[in-house]
Amino acid sequence: MPQTPAPAWLDLGGGSHVLPSTADRALVNIGLVIGTGRALLVDSGTGPRHAAEILAAVRTLTPLPLTVVNTHAHWDHFFGNAFFAAEGAKPAGTDAKHDGGTQFWAHAAAVRGMWVAGESQRAAVAGPEPEMAAGTGPCTELVLPTHLVREEPVRLDLGGVVVELFSMGRGHTDGDLMVGAPGVLFAGDVLEEGAPPQFEDAFPAEWAAVLMQLGRMGRQYPVMVPGHGRPVDAAFAARLARVVEARA
């Protein structure tokens, strides 16, 4: 039987890349923006097993230390944090890749969501991440971001590439964070391609308004990366606004 090839990075230009995941990794998209001094990882995967695969893939593109952003408080987007925290904590000098730890960023409301509902999400990864599901074994603790974004956007200089972390209000969750890179917007599950939008923790009317706004941001961000599925554009966001509006 032919083996399914491992997902490969897609180069989006301007230093941005996206790594699609397999079905047992929830098809979640992992983003990477590479500067000259640091690289920024968008979402950390479903647990330590997935995170190890992600790091191996990252290291095919860059040896730089990582900053991690979690786009929201759902398991497929932050359960890999402990693995990246452990990687970043390796002492400097043992390996040039580790120079003083990994920073974790998220929307303040997302961090609250991880704290309140993180443990109850472990059952979701019972199949592909048994250690994470049980909460036993290395890198299975919930690591919550300590660097918070609230109303004000935060600009991070990765060296030659500046990314902006910002909130557009409530939508897919109450703590959605956007990651704007040159020409590319990583939108988390505010955008979803190839599957219907997920309303579990959503605020549909506000979400539709956010999507309409994204629909007008195509000049700044010709490429928009959904949390799941293929990269899309502003016109896709505008169409998705209608779908979400119908549920409001």
Ligand SMILES: [Zn+2]
């Ligand atoms: Zn997701």
